[in-house]
Amino acid sequence: MEQPVKAARPVLELNGIHKAFPGVKALADAGLRLYPGEVHTLMGQNGAGKSTLIKVLTGVYTPDAGTILLDGRPVSPASTLEAQQLGISTVYQEVNLCPNLSVAENIFIGRYPRKLFGIDWQAMRRDAEVLLRQLEIDIDVTAPLSRYPLAIQQMVAISRALNISAKVLILDEPTSSLDEAEVQLLFRVLRRLREQGMAILFVTHFLEQTYAISDRITVMRNGEREGEYACSELSRLALVNKMVGAPATPEPAEAAQHAARVLHNEPLLTTRGLARKGVLTPVDITIHKGELLGLAGLLGSGRTELARLLFGADKADAGAITVDGKESVFGTPREAIAAGIAFCSEDRKHEGAILSLSVRENLILALQAKAGMLRAIPLKRQQQLATDYVKWLGIKTASIETPIGTLSGGNQQKVLLARWLATEPKLLILDEPTRGIDVRAKQEIMDYVTNLCRKGLSILFISSELPEVLRCSDRMVVMRDRKACGEYLRGQLDEQSVLQVIAGEGA
Amino acid sequence: MTLPQSRPLTPEPVAATPAPRPTAVALLRHELAKPLLALAALLVLDFIFVPGFFTLQVRDGHLYGPLIDIVNRAAPLMLAALGMTLVIATRGIDISVGAVVALSGTMAAMLIGGTMVIHNGVPEYVAKTPMALALAAALGAAVLCGAWNGLLVAGLKLQPIVATLILMVAGRGLAQLLTDGQIVTVYYQPFFFLGSGYLLGIPFALWVVAAVLLVVALLLKKTALGLFIQAVGINPVAARLAGVRTAALIFFVYVFCSACAGLAGLMIASNIKSADANNAGLLLELDAILAVTLGGTSLAGGKFSLAGSMIGALIIQTLTYTIYSLGVPPEVNMVVKSIVVFAVCLSQSAGFKKMWKGRA
Numbered sequence: 001m002e003q004p005v006k007a008a009r010p011v012l013e014l015n016g017i018h019k020a021f022p023g024v025k026a027l028a029d030a031g032l033r034l035y036p037g038e039v040h041t042l043m044g045q046n047g048a049g050k051s052t053l054i055k056v057l058t059g060v061y062t063p064d065a066g067t068i069l070l071d072g073r074p075v076s077p078a079s080t081l082e083a084q085q086l087g088i089s090t091v092y093q094e095v096n097l098c099p100n101l102s103v104a105e106n107i108f109i110g111r112y113p114r115k116l117f118g119i120d121w122q123a124m125r126r127d128a129e130v131l132l133r134q135l136e137i138d139i140d141v142t143a144p145l146s147r148y149p150l151a152i153q154q155m156v157a158i159s160r161a162l163n164i165s166a167k168v169l170i171l172d173e174p175t176s177s178l179d180e181a182e183v184q185l186l187f188r189v190l191r192r193l194r195e196q197g198m199a200i201l202f203v204t205h206f207l208e209q210t211y212a213i214s215d216r217i218t219v220m221r222n223g224e225r226e227g228e229y230a231c232s233e234l235s236r237l238a239l240v241n242k243m244v245g246a247p248a249t250p251e252p253a254e255a256a257q258h259a260a261r262v263l264h265n266e267p268l269l270t271t272r273g274l275a276r277k278g279v280l281t282p283v284d285i286t287i288h289k290g291e292l293l294g295l296a297g298l299l300g301s302g303r304t305e306l307a308r309l310l311f312g313a314d315k316a317d318a319g320a321i322t323v324d325g326k327e328s329v330f331g332t333p334r335e336a337i338a339a340g341i342a343f344c345s346e347d348r349k350h351e352g353a354i355l356s357l358s359v360r361e362n363l364i365l366a367l368q369a370k371a372g373m374l375r376a377i378p379l380k381r382q383q384q385l386a387t388d389y390v391k392w393l394g395i396k397t398a399s400i401e402t403p404i405g406t407l408s409g410g411n412q413q414k415v416l417l418a419r420w421l422a423t424e425p426k427l428l429i430l431d432e433p434t435r436g437i438d439v440r441a442k443q444e445i446m447d448y449v450t451n452l453c454r455k456g457l458s459i460l461f462i463s464s465e466l467p468e469v470l471r472c473s474d475r476m477v478v479m480r481d482r483k484a485c486g487e488y489l490r491g492q493l494d495e496q497s498v499l500q501v502i503a504g505e506g507a
Numbered sequence: 508m509t510l511p512q513s514r515p516l517t518p519e520p521v522a523a524t525p526a527p528r529p530t531a532v533a534l535l536r537h538e539l540a541k542p543l544l545a546l547a548a549l550l551v552l553d554f555i556f557v558p559g560f561f562t563l564q565v566r567d568g569h570l571y572g573p574l575i576d577i578v579n580r581a582a583p584l585m586l587a588a589l590g591m592t593l594v595i596a597t598r599g600i601d602i603s604v605g606a607v608v609a610l611s612g613t614m615a616a617m618l619i620g621g622t623m624v625i626h627n628g629v630p631e632y633v634a635k636t637p638m639a640l641a642l643a644a645a646l647g648a649a650v651l652c653g654a655w656n657g658l659l660v661a662g663l664k665l666q667p668i669v670a671t672l673i674l675m676v677a678g679r680g681l682a683q684l685l686t687d688g689q690i691v692t693v694y695y696q697p698f699f700f701l702g703s704g705y706l707l708g709i710p711f712a713l714w715v716v717a718a719v720l721l722v723v724a725l726l727l728k729k730t731a732l733g734l735f736i737q738a739v740g741i742n743p744v745a746a747r748l749a750g751v752r753t754a755a756l757i758f759f760v761y762v763f764c765s766a767c768a769g770l771a772g773l774m775i776a777s778n779i780k781s782a783d784a785n786n787a788g789l790l791l792e793l794d795a796i797l798a799v800t801l802g803g804t805s806l807a808g809g810k811f812s813l814a815g816s817m818i819g820a821l822i823i824q825t826l827t828y829t830i831y832s833l834g835v836p837p838e839v840n841m842v843v844k845s846i847v848v849f850a851v852c853l854s855q856s857a858g859f860k861k862m863w864k865g866r867a
Contacts, residue, residue, distance in 0.1 A: 313748060337750040345748060354742045356809055361734055368731045369750030376731045419749065 009072060011036045011199045012057075012088070012168050017066035019052055019223075026052040027063070027223045034168060034199045039190055041202045041210045041231075044220035045243050045299075045464040050203055053220070054172055058090050059083040070167070087167030091157045091174060099146035099153075104128035106145050107160045131159040135189045151182030155189060162193075169193065170201045175209055187213050205299050207236055207503065219243055237496075240298075240503040244466040258454060259474035259490035262291040268458045269341075269427055271310070273319035280305045281483040282319055287427060287460060292453045294473030295462045297502060302482040303462045304346060307429045310460070311343035312336040324426070337370050342420035346432035346462070348409065352416045355405035359397050360386035362404045362415050367422040389418035393448065410441025417445065421452070428452070429460045434468065446472060466502075470495060480504055538803045538810075542818040545801070545851055549825045557832045569705045573828065581824035582712035583608070583771035587791055588798035588816040589719060590764030595799050597760050598740045598808030599660060599667035604768040604795055606678030607652045608788025611772035613682040615645040616691040616782030619698050634695045642773060649769020650762055652678060657758035671761075675792070682784035692781040702778030712774050719767065723813060736760065740808030794823055801851055822851075 012034040019027040027049045034040050044050050055061045057068065059077030068075050070086055077083035080090070097106045104124050105112075113123040128141040137155050145153055154174055161169055171190075175183050190200055190213060204210060210217065210231070217234060219226040219242045226242050234242075265288040273282040280302050287293050295303045308314045310321060312330025320327050323339045330336040333343065345351035354362055364382045371377065377385075386400040393414045397407055404412055413433060420428055430449065434442040450472055453459050463469050469476060478486040478501045486501040553560040553573075563572040587604050594601045618641035619634045634641065652674055659670035693699075704711040727733040738746040739753050747753045771791070776782045800806065801822050802815025826847055830840050853859045 311748075332752075333748050334750045334752060343748065345745075350742070351744050351748055354738050354745050356741055357734075357737060361738075365734070365738060365746070365751070366749040368734060369752075371731075373731045373735055373752075373756075376729060 089161030297479035590767030612776030653762035653765025
């Protein structure tokens with residue numbers, strides 16, 4: 001810590017890291033180099049493999065292949081504790097401390113300074129104050145942690161990490177629940193630590209903050225290291241470009257014709273000033289019958305939030321939705337389903353699949369809810385529906401009575417797609433339908449979806465993968481900072497300008 | 508992948524695969540296998556050590572015998588366990604069952620009261636309030652209790668154990684307040700039929716349990732109630748997004764649970780011909796939870812088994828009976844009960860299975 005000069009050798013180096021989970025390749029030849037005295041940002045879209053890489057680094061996962069070099073020596077931490085002892089500490093997004101213990105206790109928990117009989121409370125208090133003062137924090141360390149705002153709690157987590165070890169500090173999305181002033185406080189602390197020679201790995205979604213604090217950036221895409229860049233040499237546009245991937249392939253003529261045709265269809269759904277405080281600023285969009293409307297933007301741009309308002313998963317506090325000429329605001333998903341809207345959530349595990357229920361039960365759930373509890377779908381009909389969809393969508397399952405939890409991610413996603421198709425919706429909202437599933441299933445799902453569109457179903461398609469959105473959409477709305485900020489017809493679609501809007505440059 | 512042309516959103520029909528036939532191993536793996544085996548083991552124990560355990564006699568046209576006695580005494584617990592099963596399946600819990608038992612019993616006893624008057628040399632029983640009205644009022648109070656619980660859990664999103672803790676204290680408190688802490692005795696003969704009468708040679712209480720069980724079983728079979736309860740219990744967020752009215756459903760199960768408890772309270776009051784606000788239904792909620800657990804329903808919610816809970820209730824009552832008949836001093840009862848329960852729970856524990864396999 002005494003040498004604030006930039007060392008020639010990286011303190012931490014990851015090379016050729018591979019990690020596969022059943023059905024998914026999470027990391028393929030991923031890597032990272034971290035030098036002392038730098039803030040290094042790890043960027044990538046959802047599912048790019050950032051958190052898997054962090055988990056490999058901190059001993060949560062064991063990599064299938066690859067090396068981790070710490071100070072030039074190969075290490076293979078088998079647990080977070082071991083990683084900590086080696087000198088790699090992590091501060092997570094959700095602060096994992098004990099809110100009802102004092103600040104000092106939180107810093108030294110599990111490692112209380114001892115004296116002959118019991119704990120040396122005085123030493124602990126003194127040391128805690130010293131540690132925090134290093135971070136320019138002056139607070140009463142005997143007060144319970146919960147009395148302080150989240151930012152301070154995060155500082156406490158950081159001082160705890162520093163006290164344990166001081167080579168590499170990993171901050172996993174530390175700013176997602178902080179306000180602007182708190183972020184500044186955090187950055188001040190990070191700069192100070194950088195001066196002391198600490199290597200800091202910063203994971204975030206926010207471009208703004210990346211440029212405010214980082215020295216270098218590693219971009220990940222599809223589980224691979226896309227590249228390593230000095231922050232000053234990478235424009236925002238180039239960064240987003242690298243995160244989102246290669247330009248789209250040329251569009252087939254048939255798709256262009258469809259896009260031109262559906263524009264003249266009557267609108268199925270229009271929103272007028274649809275908004276929710278702190279979540280979405282007023283949005284006006286129109287979806288035509290048989291149209292596939294793409295919704296692009298980074299995480300937190302408001303795309304999922306818009307979808308949830310359309311579906312009544314959250315209630316809009318301003319504006320209205322008109323479906324087929326009928327104006328309403330949906331207070332519950334049930335009302336939206338009755339109006340012919342279906343919503344495939346981005347969070348398959350928590351908001352989609354009901355894991356210990358069977359494929360059949362999962363598949364008919366929405367249809368049954370739409371019919372009402374008292375009008376039970378006869379078992380024969382349920383089995384028929386399930387068997388048909390399993391065959392039609394090529395769902396790989398031992399039987400329709402197999403619990404959905406035992407299926408692979410892609411097959412679970414297909415069951416959920418079938419759940420919504422069974423309700424015969426007019427509008428299908430797909431939020432990241434291809435996240436976390438293998439390439440083949442991805443392609444299959446996108447094929448079904450575009451085919452359904454040709455047959456008259458309207459689709460609102462949300463995806464972080466710009467090429468995917470560009471390839472499928474008849475029209476596209478781009479969102480940034482919780483508002484819709486650009487609309488593009490197919491044909492007008494120009495990837496660079498879309499990227500500019502997403503990145504917030506020019507446009 | 509080609510799409511069928513006829514219907515835009517639905518696939519073409521394919522022949523459904525028939526369900527596989529159960530084998531002996533599958534039967535042993537059946538969810539009811541363990542509770543049934545536990546019950547059978549107890550019965551075998553009784554067969555060996557309790558003379559005349561399986562004798563059934565017909566006296567005055569009524570069926571008598573230890574088995575009938577056990578089932579009859581288990582009736583209130585079976586009712587409570589029925590309601591509790593649905594609550595637990597939604598990932599909830601209701602610890603106010605005993606209090607509701609006390610409250611409904613007290614209300615019925617106080618409203619009916621009753622005296623016997625000799626009218627023209629013929630004894631006649633007179634109730635303070637018409638019995639039907641009194642029973643309806645007592646059950647109504649129980650339903651209100653359930654609505655209160657449901658409101659706290661489904662509406663205010665309180666944790667079920669905390670939400671129902673309020674009524675657990677308040678319900679019994681209210682019952683004690685109403686009775687000044689005294690036992691209210693009932694002298695109105697027709698009321699006793701509920702808890703100790705016979706219909707077609709079988710205790711009337713059993714008919715009541717059978718009727719409620721039948722209604723619930725029909726509801727589960729003929730409506731999507733079972734599917735929705737499981738969906739809510741396993742993943743409430745996903746269930747809501749699929750269009751299930753989760754709040755209404757949760758509200759309903761708490762109302763139903765309290766209604767069952769209310770009915771059990773009437774049964775107990777009728778059986779002991781009085782209402783004891785201090786002791787009626789005391790800790791019944793814990794026995795009900797136990798019965799549900801013994802029956803194989805996980806406290807984590809989701810999959811549930813009504814039949815399992817009924818068997819669970821019977822296990823508890825048989826155990827009590829066995830302990831008494833074996834001449835074990837009553838003060839040992841609780842300890843023995845806890846040991847048996849511990850054994851059954853261990854047999855269901857995944858962690859224990861792992862440890863066991865690791866050793867072997």
